[in-house]
Structure formats: C-alpha cells, structure tokens
Amino acid sequence: MTERTGVVTFRGNPVTLLGPEIAVGDQAPDFTALATDMRPVRFSELGGTRVISVVPSLETPVCDLQTRRFNESVTQLGEATVLTMSVDLPFAQARWCGAAGVQGVQTLSDHRDVSFGLAYGVLIKEFRLLSRAVFVVDATGTVVHAEYVPEVGQEPNFDAAIVAAQGAETARTTEGRAA
Template sequence: MAQERTGVVTFKGNPVTLVGNEVKVGDTAPDFTVLDNDLSPVTLADSKGSVRIISVVPSLDTGVCDQQTRRFNEEAASLEGVRVLTISVDLPFAQKRWCGAAGVDRVQTLSDHRDLSFGTAYGVVIKELRLLARAVFVVDKNDKVVYVEYVPEVTQHPNYEAAIEAAKKAAAS
C-alpha cells in the first residue's frame, strides 16, 4: 500500500493528503507508465539518455498549469539535450487539444489518468481530489534525481529558474 503524507502541501489553503513516496535528490528516479496523446504507453526508460524536466500539474485547463506549461515550452527551445515532460491526470485527448490551442510543441504532455502510476511513484497524488500536486523533478541522463520541488501551495507557481538551472547543469555534465 502506498504511503500517505500530510502537511506537505495545501490546495487553496486547505491541507491535503499526498499518496506515494517522497522522491529526494540523489534517488534513482522511479519508473512509471503514463499515456501519450495517442494513448500509447510512455515510461521513464523511453527518455533515458536525456536530461528530463518533469513538470507536474493538476490540470492544463487551469491558469497556473497553463502558464507553467507554456513557460517550460518557451524554455525548452534553449535547453540543449533536455526534454520537458508535463504530466497531469487530464485525458490524453484534452492534452492534445490544449497543446494545439496553446501552440505548445516542445513539451511532451502525458496523462496519468489511467493508473496514477507516475503520481504514486513520485508521491504527488492528492488523495482528496484524485489530481496531481504541482511539482517539478529534474532527472539526469543516468536516471538520478538532481532537483525536486513539491510546490507547497498547489495554486502557486514553481521555482522555474531553479529547475532550469538544475537541468542546464545536468545537461553540461
């Protein structure tokens, strides 16, 4: 049974329960299976050999999530050797529609709606809402976690600069 953690994040000021183990810097990145926009399965191994920024959002159809995904899409243009994965529980069809409408083409949007495989492996499932908490993970070419941010208030932005800096540093080494 997955671990439950309280006191880590709030949603609109209210404490929520996170399901799954906390991921820490230095850990081997846990594997997961999520769905691409065409419903094909995607695992961590599919991007092995690249530095990955894994941007986790509750739903692309909300303001902060929209802005977060657009920001990482812009940054991806100048990040050599870095892939940006945005994971939410939005349906793959909705993710595809959103990307088309938003002109987002450098970020791979992935859906964890089916099994909550990613959310449980990375400890970001909000038990009360069946959404993923806002977080950012940077995983190096060798699947080591080099940066972690569980955003304390789900409705606030992550520290973009720190995540991008960690990705650049990992890509340069």
C-alpha cells in the same frame, strides 16, 4: 501506501499526498503514462536529461502558465526532454497543446493508473489530481532537482529547475565528449 500530510495545501486547505517523497540524489522511479495518441510511454525508455513538470490540470491558469513557461525554456535546455504530467485525458492534453501552440513539451496523461503520481508522491488523495511539482532527472536516472510546491495554486521555482536541467545537460555532453 505511504500517505503524507502537511506537505501541500490546496486553496489553503491541507491535503494528503500518496506515495513517497522523492529527493535530490534518489534514483528516479520508473512509470508508464499515456501520450496524446494513447500510446503507453515508459519513463525509463526516454533517456537523457528529463524535466518533469507536474500540474493538476492544463485547463487552469497556473498550470497553463507553467506549461507555457517550460515550453518557452526548451531551447535553453539542449537535448533535454520536457514532460508535463497531469491526470487530464490524453485527448484534452492534445486539444490544449494545439490551442496553446505548445510543441516543445511532451504531455503525458497519468489518468489511467496514476503510476507516476504514486511513484513520485504527488497524487492528491482527496481529489485524484496531481500536486504541482517539478523534477529534473539526469541521464544516469538520478534526481538532480525536486520541488513539491507547498500551495497547489502557486507557481514552481522555474529558474531553479532550468538551472538544474542545464547543469545536467552540460554534464551529459561533457561526459559524452570525454568518452
């Protein structure tokens, strides 16, 4: 298992990320996570443009803000699927979404086997939490945006992720019309 240090801090302290670093141009690794109804969801079966917003826990202020912000942006992203990944239990994710009125983002739980965290190199070894990150994957399965936020308590670059997702959606719909 690849261990990466010096990439991310948690409250100013360096932590170890498990798994490879995913970069723009890479094929997006597949993973399986749990929906709020405990149903396994395989990433490769979703298709289309996918935005993966990664948070340590929905129950914290920055994670709450990040998820709400992407939920508000869904209407700007065409048919893109927006996922929020955390190791929160599916029941906690469902409760949070209901209380927050979040309906445009699909939450997926990586708590069972951290398949996503290990595949995308965001699992924090010291805490078994996911590090804050954002990935955008186009319809061909290629990563078109990858951001590992350097301090877990900081917000990601929302605008860059949204622009990347819009670009991937534009390319997908343009190719669809040309076919």
